[in-house]
Amino acid sequence: METARQATSPHGERQGHPADAHRVLDRCRALVRPALSEAVGRLHPWIGEMAAYSFGWCEVGGAPVAAPGGKGVRQALAVLGAEVAGAPARAGVAAAVAVELVHTFSLLHDDIMDGDADRRRRPAVWKAYGTGPAVLAGDALFALAVETLAAQPGGAEAVRTLSAALGDLVRGQADDLLFTERPWTGPERVRPDEYRAVAEHKTGALLGCAAALGAALGGAAPETVAALDRVGRHLGIAFQIVDDVLGIWGDPRVTGKPVHGDLRERKKTFPVLVALDSPVGGRLVALLEAGDAPGAAAELIEQAGGRAAAMAEARRHIAVVDTALAGVPLGAGAAAELRALLGFLVRRDI
Amino acid sequence: METARQATSPHGERQGHPADAHRVLDRCRALVRPALSEAVGRLHPWIGEMAAYSFGWCEVGGAPVAAPGGKGVRQALAVLGAEVAGAPARAGVAAAVAVELVHTFSLLHDDIMDGDADRRRRPAVWKAYGTGPAVLAGDALFALAVETLAAQPGGAEAVRTLSAALGDLVRGQADDLLFTERPWTGPERVRPDEYRAVAEHKTGALLGCAAALGAALGGAAPETVAALDRVGRHLGIAFQIVDDVLGIWGDPRVTGKPVHGDLRERKKTFPVLVALDSPVGGRLVALLEAGDAPGAAAELIEQAGGRAAAMAEARRHIAVVDTALAGVPLGAGAAAELRALLGFLVRRDI
Numbered sequence: 001m002e003t004a005r006q007a008t009s010p011h012g013e014r015q016g017h018p019a020d021a022h023r024v025l026d027r028c029r030a031l032v033r034p035a036l037s038e039a040v041g042r043l044h045p046w047i048g049e050m051a052a053y054s055f056g057w058c059e060v061g062g063a064p065v066a067a068p069g070g071k072g073v074r075q076a077l078a079v080l081g082a083e084v085a086g087a088p089a090r091a092g093v094a095a096a097v098a099v100e101l102v103h104t105f106s107l108l109h110d111d112i113m114d115g116d117a118d119r120r121r122r123p124a125v126w127k128a129y130g131t132g133p134a135v136l137a138g139d140a141l142f143a144l145a146v147e148t149l150a151a152q153p154g155g156a157e158a159v160r161t162l163s164a165a166l167g168d169l170v171r172g173q174a175d176d177l178l179f180t181e182r183p184w185t186g187p188e189r190v191r192p193d194e195y196r197a198v199a200e201h202k203t204g205a206l207l208g209c210a211a212a213l214g215a216a217l218g219g220a221a222p223e224t225v226a227a228l229d230r231v232g233r234h235l236g237i238a239f240q241i242v243d244d245v246l247g248i249w250g251d252p253r254v255t256g257k258p259v260h261g262d263l264r265e266r267k268k269t270f271p272v273l274v275a276l277d278s279p280v281g282g283r284l285v286a287l288l289e290a291g292d293a294p295g296a297a298a299e300l301i302e303q304a305g306g307r308a309a310a311m312a313e314a315r316r317h318i319a320v321v322d323t324a325l326a327g328v329p330l331g332a333g334a335a336a337e338l339r340a341l342l343g344f345l346v347r348r349d350i
Numbered sequence: 351m352e353t354a355r356q357a358t359s360p361h362g363e364r365q366g367h368p369a370d371a372h373r374v375l376d377r378c379r380a381l382v383r384p385a386l387s388e389a390v391g392r393l394h395p396w397i398g399e400m401a402a403y404s405f406g407w408c409e410v411g412g413a414p415v416a417a418p419g420g421k422g423v424r425q426a427l428a429v430l431g432a433e434v435a436g437a438p439a440r441a442g443v444a445a446a447v448a449v450e451l452v453h454t455f456s457l458l459h460d461d462i463m464d465g466d467a468d469r470r471r472r473p474a475v476w477k478a479y480g481t482g483p484a485v486l487a488g489d490a491l492f493a494l495a496v497e498t499l500a501a502q503p504g505g506a507e508a509v510r511t512l513s514a515a516l517g518d519l520v521r522g523q524a525d526d527l528l529f530t531e532r533p534w535t536g537p538e539r540v541r542p543d544e545y546r547a548v549a550e551h552k553t554g555a556l557l558g559c560a561a562a563l564g565a566a567l568g569g570a571a572p573e574t575v576a577a578l579d580r581v582g583r584h585l586g587i588a589f590q591i592v593d594d595v596l597g598i599w600g601d602p603r604v605t606g607k608p609v610h611g612d613l614r615e616r617k618k619t620f621p622v623l624v625a626l627d628s629p630v631g632g633r634l635v636a637l638l639e640a641g642d643a644p645g646a647a648a649e650l651i652e653q654a655g656g657r658a659a660a661m662a663e664a665r666r667h668i669a670v671v672d673t674a675l676a677g678v679p680l681g682a683g684a685a686a687e688l689r690a691l692l693g694f695l696v697r698r699d700i
Contacts, residue, residue, distance in 0.1 A: 044524040109489060113482030132463030135485055136523055139459060139492070143516035146496050150513055156506035163497035170490040174394040177482065 021344030024337045028076035031089055032096040036075075039097050039148055043140055050129055050137035054104050056120065060128050068120050074099040074210040076341060081214025081228055083334035092214035094152050098162060099210040101145035106169055106206070108138035113177060121256075142166075149213075158213055165209035172201025179268050184276055184285045190268045192277075192313075196237055204236025211338075227328040231321050231342070238317035238346045241310050244269035248298050249307065260294035270313060271306035278304040318346060371694030374687045378426035381439055382446040386425075389447050389498055393490055400475055400487035404454050410478050418470050424449040424560040426691060431564025431578055433684035442564035444502050448512060449560040451495035456519055456556070458488035463527060471606075492516075499563075508563055515559035522551025529618050534626055534635045540618050542627075542663075546587055554586025561688075577678040581671050581692070588667035588696045591660050594619035598648050599657065610644035620663065621656035628654040668696060 040051045052058040056069030075096035082092030110116070111124040112131055118124060126134035149158045175198045179190050211228035220228075246255050247262035248271060262269055266288055275284050280300055287297040301307065321342060325335070390401045402408040406419030425446035432442030460466070461474040462481055468474060476484035499508045525548045529540050561578035570578075596605050597612035598621060612619055616638055625634050630650055637647040651657065671692060675685070 044521045046524050046528060047520065109485050112485055115482075131481065132465075132527065135459050135462055135488075136520060136527070138485075138489075140517075140520040140524075142489070142492060143513050143520060146509060147513035147517060150506055150509040154506075156500055156504075156509065159496060159500040159506065159509050163493050163500055166493035167490070167497060170397065170486060170493060171394045173486055174396050174490075177486070178396060 018344055020337070020340035024080070024341050025071055025073070025076050028079040028089075028096070029072040031079060032072070032075045032093055032100070035093050035097050036100060039101065039144055043144065046133075047137050047140045050108075050125055050133060051104065051141060053128065054108060054119075054125055054137075067122060070100075070103070070120070072100065073341070073345065074103050074206060077207060077210040077232060077338075078214035080334055080338045080341065081211040081216075081220070082218030083214075084228075084330040084338060085215045085218035085220030085224060086331050087218030087220075091218040094148055095158070095210065095213035095217050098145040098149045098158075099206060099213065101141045101148070102162065102166065102169075103206060105138045105141035105145070106173075108134050108141070110173060113173065152217060154217065158216060161209055161213055161216065165205040168201040168205035172198045172203075172205070176202060182268075184268075184288065185281055189276065190273060192270065192273050195268070195270055195273055196313075199237045199240035200233050202236075203240050204233035206232075207236045207239075208232025221328075224328045224330070227324045230324045234317040234320040234324070235342060235345065238314045238321070241270045241314040241317070242346050244271055245307060245310050245314075248272075248301065260298060263288065263294040263297050264291065266291070271301050271310040273306075274309040275301040275304035275306035278306075280304045314346065368694055370687070370690035374430070374691050375421055375423070375426050378429040378439075378446065379422040381429060382422070382425045382443055382450070385443050385447050386450060389451065389494055393494065396483070397487050397490045400458075400479055400483060401454065401491060403478065404458060404469075404475055404487075406470065417472060420450075420453070420470070422450065423691070423695065424453050424556060427557060427560035427582060427688075428564035430684055430688045430691065431561040431566075431570070432568030433564075434578075434680040434688060435565045435568035435570035435574060436681050437568030437570075441568040444498055445508070445560065445563035445567050448495040448499045448508075449556060449563065451491045451498070452512065452516065452519075453556060455488040455491040455495070456523075458484050458491070460523060463523065502567060504567065508566060511559055511563055511566065515555040518551040518555035522548045522553075522555070526552060532618075534638065535631055539626065540623060542620060542623050545618070545620055545623055546663075549587045549590035550583050552586075553590050554583035556582075557586045557589075558582025571678075574678045574680070577674045580674045584667040584670040584674070585692060585696065588664045588671070591620045591664040591667070592696050594621055595657060595660050595664075598651065610648060613638065613644040613647050614641065616641070621651050621660045623656075624659040625651040625654035625656035628656075630654045664696065 036055070040048050040055070043051060049058060049062050052062070053060060054069075056067035057064065059065050059067075078096035078099055079089050079092040081095070083089055107119060108125050111119055112126045112134055116124055117127050122128070124134075125137060129137070145162065146159060149155055149162055152158055175194065179194075179198070182188055182190050208229035208231065211232045212225045215225045215228050244262065244267075247257065247267070247269060248260060250257070252259045258264070263272075272284070272288075275281065280303065284297060284300050284304070287293055287300060325339070330338070386405070390398050390405070393401060399408060399412050402412070403410060404419075406417035407414065409415050409417075428446035428449055429439050429442040431445070433439055457469060458475050461469055462476045462484055466474055467477050472478075474484075475487060479487070495512065496509060499505055499512055502508055525544065529544075529548070532538055532540050558579035558581065561582045562575045565575045565578050594612065597607065597617070597619060598610060600607070602609045608614070613622075622634070622638075625631065630653065634647060634650050634654070637643055637650060675689070680688070
């Protein structure tokens with residue numbers, strides 16, 4: 001989940017309440033940081049350095065730095081999950097630490113699998129430290145996440161929630177790796193419903209887990225926990241689809257990504273899959289395969305309704321998020337902050 | 351933990367009761383297999399195939415085969431752990447599944463880190479399926495192990511035990527990777543006590559965890575659980591040191607490894623570390639660096655007392671195992687089987 005691509009909508013307007021969302025993220029990050037630092041400090045020093053590098057806390061070699069880390073969306077969801085359940089923010093901290101560790105573990109390993117050499121404008125851990133050490137550091141963060149949750153009261157249930165999300169993460173990554181080998185068209189093609197499942201597994205499962213774990217540790221009723229899991233899962237799908245739209249039509253000055261990058265990389269994104277299933281599918285395949293006219297491909301996808309279908313799909317998932325949030329009792333102040341955060345992540349008026 | 355190297359002692363005699371040990375291993379493997387197959391069957395099919403390949407159940411592509419898998423030492427320790435606590439064997443099955451999954455996860459990832467292209471006379475998973483998929487399959491097995499244990503009654507405590515062992519595994523692997531970069535001599539050299547810590551973490555922790563988890567799920571008293579953890583940890587150190595001796599002086603027809611292989615690979619094994627700390631250390635460094643006379647290096651290590659010191663060290667850890675076993679009440683039949691298994695893994699009369 002990148003940050004720059006979220007700063008504006010596909011049409012370039014400013015977000016609804018970016019200041020509110022940033023305030024929430026900053027508050028949660030500050031709250032969680034001591035516990036996260038303490039957990040990372042218990043790692044083997046070499047592994048701990050790789051972890052700190054990933055979080056943007058140090059350079060290779062260990063010199064302190066304040067490089068851009070992640071926004072900390074997952075830790076914020078965990079803290080807000082506890083708060084909407086009426087518990088103090090600190091009740092969600094262990095969940096926040098666990099999900100940030102798992103998220104970082106998955107970035108470390110996914111970058112190896114996907115061959116992505118950069119992460120947040122710095123060399124990825126496998127590029128900076130080597131593939132073997134990056135595999136090991138990921139494993140260590142994974143183990144630390146499990147250890148952190150298992151030490152909580154009610155830890156078994158929390159670990160079950162986390163391991164289910166981990167299972168989904170792995171399943172989503174497996175399908176995503178296999179997508180690259182599948183044909184553009186024909187019976188073996190990737191279908192939009194498979195795309196939705198991968199987006200839910202790769203992105204939604206951990207977002208849902210974060211909010212659900214925070215709520216569960218905050219003593220929420222099972223319906224509230226389930227509703228927040230659902231919120232995170234549909235948020236993840238909506239986020240991913242909006243990200244796909246930005247990856248084709250977004251302003252590179254805002255997204256920080258090369259124009260038409262996803263088309264050049266021949267990614268099987270939602271707008272592309274929709275257009276491939278339309279009468280212009282054959283022409284689109286030829287353009288994508290040739291790879292030299294991504295602008296023409298983007299135009300063809302838009303003509304075929306790929307962009308509109310993607311935005312409609314994203315809106316559908318945002319509606320599910322709204323319905324899920326409306327269906328359970330939530331502490332008012334925290335719920336407003338949660339809505340500000342969700343609105344920041346995926347524009348509510350797209 | 352290789353199998354062939356264990357078939358005879360450093361001096362080539364037959365083991366004490368190999369038939370008994372094989373009977374125990376076979377019984378436990380047959381008992382655990384359905385639950386292990388069921389767990390693996392819940393994985394994504396592609397990941398499940400990599401797991402089945404690792405267990406020796408199929409070839410690349412999924413065709414069934416009966417290739418040599420591991421001996422199943424960890425699953426046997428888990429089952430025997432339950433039985434020595436007076437519980438039926440089935441009480442240890444979830445622990446057995448979890449530790450076999452964790453062991454396989456660690457082999458998949460360690461082979462990537464160590465660049466080992468072969469495992470049990472077949473291509474390692476990363477060679478057969480690619481590095482990325484092997485990373486992912488390891489992650490999936492890790493998550494499945496946690497999920498399996500968390501679903502048990504008393505799961506939080508079991509998950510804490512497992513995650514502590516996982517932390518040790520990672521720590522041991524980190525130190526081991528760093529050993530290769532450290533000098534033979536001088537203040538930065540690897541000391542025998544660091545070697546012991548790595549052997550305990552890399553090999554002993556999961557063996558101890560296996561027996562302790564089985565006992566805990568079998569309802570054993572905390573002293574018994576702690577004693578079995580200690581048994582596994584010292585067994586692991588003893589095993590590793592005997593393995594080092596066999597790696598230098600073992601008969602390659604029995605060990606299945608090239609003669610003097612560990613010396614050619616310049617491994618910092620226990621006998622080597624002892625000899626490096628002796629007056630002939632400088633000559634040994636020259637021989638190891640030149641790399642063309644491993645026979646002379648082996649002779650020098652033996653003259654310097656490296657072999658004798660290693661065997662004495664192994665005996666010391668076996669004595670700790672015996673003392674730990676004698677200090678707690680254990681069901682007689684299962685305790686005899688446990689002793690047969692331990693005796694098979696590390697000769698009691700070395």
